[in-house]
Amino acid sequence: MARARAEGVDFLAARVAGARGPLRIAGAGRRQDYGEPVAAEAALLETAPAAGIRAYEPAELYVTVGAATSLAELDKVLRAEGQELAAEPLGGLDETVGGVHAVGLAGPRRLALGTLRDHVLGCQLIDGGGAVLDFGGTVIKNVAGYDVSRLQVGALGTLGLVTELSLRVRGLPPAELTTALECSAAEALQRANEALAKGMPVAATRWERGELHLRLAGSEGAVRRARHELGGEEVAGANEKIWEPLAQLKAERFAAAKKVWLCALPPLAELPFDDLGLIEWAGARRWFFDDAPADVRGAVAAAGGQATCCRRPEGDDTPAFPTPAPVNLAIQRRLKEAFDPRGIFNPGRFGYL
Amino acid sequence: MAIEPAKLAGLLAELKEAVGADSVLHGPAQLEPYGCDALTMYQRLPAAVALPADAAQVAAILKICHRLQVPVVTRGAGTGLSGGALPHEDGVLMVTAKMRDIVRIDPLARTAVVQPGVRNLAVSDAAARYGLFYPPDPSSQVACTIGGNVAENSGGVRCLKYGLTVHNVVALRCLTAAGEEFEVSAADAGYDLLALLHGSEGMLAVVLEATVALAALPEARATMLCAFDSYQAGGDAIAAIVAAGVVPAGLEMMDGFAVEVVEEFLGLGYPKDAALVLICETDGLAEDARGQLAQVERICAGFGARDVRIAADDAERERMWRGRKAALPAVGRRATDYYCIDGTIPRHELGATLEKISELSKKHGLPCANVFHAGDGNLHPLIMFHAGDEDEARRARDFGSEILAACVAAGGTVTGEHGVGVEKLNEMCLQFKEEELAMFHGVKEAFDPAGLLNPGKAIPTLQRCAEFGMMHVHDGQLAHPELERF
Numbered sequence: 134m135a136r137a138r139a140e141g142v143d144f145l146a147a148r149v150a151g152a153r154g155p156l157r158i159a160g161a162g163r164r165q166d167y168g169e170p171v172a173a174e175a176a177l178l179e180t181a182p183a184a185g186i187r188a189y190e191p192a193e194l195y196v197t198v199g200a201a202t203s204l205a206e207l208d209k210v211l212r213a214e215g216q217e218l219a220a221e222p223l224g225g226l227d228e229t230v231g232g233v234h235a236v237g238l239a240g241p242r243r244l245a246l247g248t249l250r251d252h253v254l255g256c257q258l259i260d261g262g263g264a265v266l267d268f269g270g271t272v273i274k275n276v277a278g279y280d281v282s283r284l285q286v287g288a289l290g291t292l293g294l295v296t297e298l299s300l301r302v303r304g305l306p307p308a309e310l311t312t313a314l315e316c317s318a319a320e321a322l323q324r325a326n327e328a329l330a331k332g333m334p335v336a337a338t339r340w341e342r343g344e345l346h347l348r349l350a351g352s353e354g355a356v357r358r359a360r361h362e363l364g365g366e367e368v369a370g371a372n373e374k375i376w377e378p379l380a381q382l383k384a385e386r387f388a389a390a391k392k393v394w395l396c397a398l399p400p401l402a403e404l405p406f407d408d409l410g411l412i413e414w415a416g417a418r419r420w421f422f423d424d425a426p427a428d429v430r431g432a433v434a435a436a437g438g439q440a441t442c443c444r445r446p447e448g449d450d451t452p453a454f455p456t457p458a459p460v461n462l463a464i465q466r467r468l469k470e471a472f473d474p475r476g477i478f479n480p481g482r483f484g485y486l
Numbered sequence: 487m488a489i490e491p492a493k494l495a496g497l498l499a500e501l502k503e504a505v506g507a508d509s510v511l512h513g514p515a516q517l518e519p520y521g522c523d524a525l526t527m528y529q530r531l532p533a534a535v536a537l538p539a540d541a542a543q544v545a546a547i548l549k550i551c552h553r554l555q556v557p558v559v560t561r562g563a564g565t566g567l568s569g570g571a572l573p574h575e576d577g578v579l580m581v582t583a584k585m586r587d588i589v590r591i592d593p594l595a596r597t598a599v600v601q602p603g604v605r606n607l608a609v610s611d612a613a614a615r616y617g618l619f620y621p622p623d624p625s626s627q628v629a630c631t632i633g634g635n636v637a638e639n640s641g642g643v644r645c646l647k648y649g650l651t652v653h654n655v656v657a658l659r660c661l662t663a664a665g666e667e668f669e670v671s672a673a674d675a676g677y678d679l680l681a682l683l684h685g686s687e688g689m690l691a692v693v694l695e696a697t698v699a700l701a702a703l704p705e706a707r708a709t710m711l712c713a714f715d716s717y718q719a720g721g722d723a724i725a726a727i728v729a730a731g732v733v734p735a736g737l738e739m740m741d742g743f744a745v746e747v748v749e750e751f752l753g754l755g756y757p758k759d760a761a762l763v764l765i766c767e768t769d770g771l772a773e774d775a776r777g778q779l780a781q782v783e784r785i786c787a788g789f790g791a792r793d794v795r796i797a798a799d800d801a802e803r804e805r806m807w808r809g810r811k812a813a814l815p816a817v818g819r820r821a822t823d824y825y826c827i828d829g830t831i832p833r834h835e836l837g838a839t840l841e842k843i844s845e846l847s848k849k850h851g852l853p854c855a856n857v858f859h860a861g862d863g864n865l866h867p868l869i870m871f872h873a874g875d876e877d878e879a880r881r882a883r884d885f886g887s888e889i890l891a892a893c894v895a896a897g898g899t900v901t902g903e904h905g906v907g908v909e910k911l912n913e914m915c916l917q918f919k920e921e922e923l924a925m926f927h928g929v930k931e932a933f934d935p936a937g938l939l940n941p942g943k944a945i946p947t948l949q950r951c952a953e954f955g956m957m958h959v960h961d962g963q964l965a966h967p968e969l970e971r972f
Contacts, residue, residue: 190832190834191729192725192726192728192729192833192834193725193832193833193834194728194729215731237678247649247653248672250678250681251649251652251653260921260925264921266919266921266922266925267919267922268922270897270898270899271832271897272830272831272832272862272863272897272898272899272902273645273646273650273830273862273863274641274645274650274830274859274862274863274864274899274902274903275830275899275901275902276638276639276685276899276901276902276903276904276905276906277899277900277901277906277910277914277917277918278906278914278917278918278922278923278926278944278945279682279685279686279690279926279929279930279945280639280652280681280682280684280685280686281682281925281926281929283652283678283681283682284677284678284681284682286678286681287675287676287677287678288677288678292677303731303733304730304731305731307731323594326594326595326596327594329596329702330593330594330596330616330617330618330702331617331702332701332702332703332704332705332770332771333771334770334771334774351770351771351774352773352774352777352778353773354771354773354774354777355770355771355773355774357773358771358773359771397672397673397674398673399595400595401592401594401595438673439671439673439674439675441675454675454676455675457674457676458668458669460662460666460667460668461668461669461670461674461676461679464662464668464679464932464933465676465677465679467931467932467933467935468677468928468929468932470928470932471925471928471929471931471932472925472928483676
């Protein structure tokens with residue numbers, strides 16, 4: 134069903150339709166260093182005209198938001214109703230909703246909340262020909278047509294200029310607390326996964342330099358009980374000190390590092406250099422920094438995972454992403470061709486495409 | 487257009503060579519049981535049925551069909567409700583029934599690796615010894631397969647809390663239509679092919695193996711049942727429960743007529759003469775399950791709930807659920823045939839949409855019982871009719887189509903969890919405009935350039951929509967706004 138089109142979208146569509154060469158799409162422009170750089174000749178196309186909250190129905194648990202809206206603004210509107218995004222994006226409050234979705238990475242609370250693509254209900258995008266398309270909607274259950282909305286998450290703006298997103302929201306948890314205990318990386322993986330297998334309300338885990346933090350969230354009773362059963366010392370002010378900086382990429386080691394690896398792994402896989410890392414998601418995501426060995430990517434792949442190089446010092450030519458297997462690559466290329474036959478959106482962003 | 491006899495003979499010979507003569511069926515008598523899925527109003531025999539036993543045989547079948555340009559329709563248990571596994575008359579129906587191994591379970595990582603023909607419930611049964619289960623629970627879970635669940639992105643009662651299939655599968659090993667193997671995983675950078683394959687109705691790839699996420703079996707469950715005297719009150723109570731931040735593991739409703747039909751069948755003692763009966767279950771740690779149910783009870787009281795019952799034990803809990811779970815068979819006893827519709831609407835539209843369905847029931851002169859996943863606004867109106875009566879069958883289809891149009895008009899969708907299949911091709915023209923449908927065809931071509939996997943399903947051709955005459959939505963304006971659209 135065609136929805137009323139927000140102001141600014143037609144302007145952007147006309148820019149795309151009239152483009153005579155490649156375009157570099159930018160919201161707040163805060164994540165241009167993630168992935169490979171866009172080809173230098175690309176003209177800047179700012180998503181700013183697609184800003185603003187279009188519809189917010191707290192009782193229906195969704196918000197429809199223009200892609201250029203800042204996370205800070207969205208957060209303020211949702212908190213006023215005692216709600217938050219159902220998925221926690223990885224990114225600063227000064228970033229745009231479209232930006233964190235194009236990157237597609239989730240914050241520390243993935244264990245409780247899932248990832249961004251889990252909670253995208255619908256999207257509006259401008260395709261490579263300048264047509265404005267709507268996919269999905271605002272309801273949770275919807276299997277009409279292929280799931281193009283989820284496909285856009287993490288596509289780094291190469292499959293279209295996303296102008297609007299409908300996202301699931303949820304009520305803030307009634308109770309939260311964080312505990313800390315000292316243990317090795319291997320023991321941390323074991324403890325965190327055991328807690329999850331027992332159904333404990335663990336929203337986030339973080340292990341670094343011999344210390345495991347568990348963020349518990351849920352009802353008062355459940356949090357109290359998990360606190361008792363899982364042990365550790367309660368940490369005051371943990372959200373401000375630990376979790377928010379981690380979600381906003383402002384944790385101490387992110388700020389200082391010249392090289393940053395983000396690794397997705399089976400949670401219990403053990404890497405020989407785990408001790409050097411910051412381990413989240415009960416082991417399913419691990420960050421490594423300047424002191425990591427040269428072949429992080431090879432070691433992670435051997436353990437059944439994937440390593441993305443998020444930041445590189447000047448002169449380091451490590452590719453940002455591993456090249457997909459040939460069949461996957463062929464499919465991805467044909468998808469790109471379908472959405473952007475002229476190849477104008479963010480050329481070069483994935484390197485291999 | 488039937489397949490040429492010489493081509494069929496060549497196809498059968500090659501298939502028999504690849505999977506063994508016993509695993510290739512042909513001729514009307516052998517093909518008859520495969521003529522439809524659970525949507526029996528569409529029937530068609532394939533040229534042949536092939537029953538591969540392993541990944542190598544699936545690859546062999548696909549390569550043969552690709553070389554001979556023969557369509558392939560993949561079928562799990564055939565429990566689909568939209569004709570997604572309806573055979574192609576010139577094609578091979580590839581049935582995954584033999585591929586039912588649970589390859590391994592990793593209890594601490596909470597994953598299971600399963601073949602596509604493994605039944606949904608078999609995963610939970612096997613995981614139970616580790617205190618784990620596989621959350622998505624489509625009502626056909628005793629029979630339906632994981633491969634089919636991926637194809638349809640199946641939901642179920644628990645998905646409000648635990649998510650759909652797409653939220654519970656972490657990796658897939660697949661074959662393209664050309665028989666090339668590839669893997670997709672939640673860990674992949676780049677395009678999210680894993681998400682795209684969910685709900686793709688067997689048109690993009692064939693699943694060889696799925697790695698599914700398991701969740702901790704809840705320590706406690708708390709269940710209540712109550713009645714409301716109007717659609718509006720019941721609908722508003724549902725919206726209020728969800729808005730309050732309660733996330734039940736089941737939030738189901740039945741209308742008064744559905745209750746009457748179920749009572750006649752089972753005599754469970756559900757409240758009589760109610761507009762709606764609500765069943766709500768919360769689960770998790772004991773503290774969560776009890777606390778959340780108490781909250782639900784308070785909210786329902788505020789909307790005039792009566793006959794509030796809280797299950798005292800597991801036996802009573804089972805009894806409360808039995809009526810909801812037996813609703814379809816109960817309707818099947820009352821009517822010779824029934825047609826199960828699957829639209830989703832925003833929760834606040836529940837009351838108004840039920841009123842609309844009631845009006846449509848009178849207009850078409852066909853009774854309709856409503857059972858639904860109220861928590862996520864997913865309606866399953868059950869239209870009763872006689873399939874033998876051509877006029878009734880036509881009215882049933884029109885009635886269903888008008889319900890779906892009402893769902894789209896209310897801001898919802900033509901299919902929440904059953905898929906488009908062949909059933910809702912026309913209604914897709916209502917929900918999407920030409921450029922969007924063209925993009926769907928582009929996605930299909932990216933995976934299957936030759937168009938051999940389940941051709942003709944899920945996405946209508948632009949020509950079909952033009953003929954259907956509903957293809958004229960531009961900028962929110964219908965071409966003929968003066969016409970009433972249901």
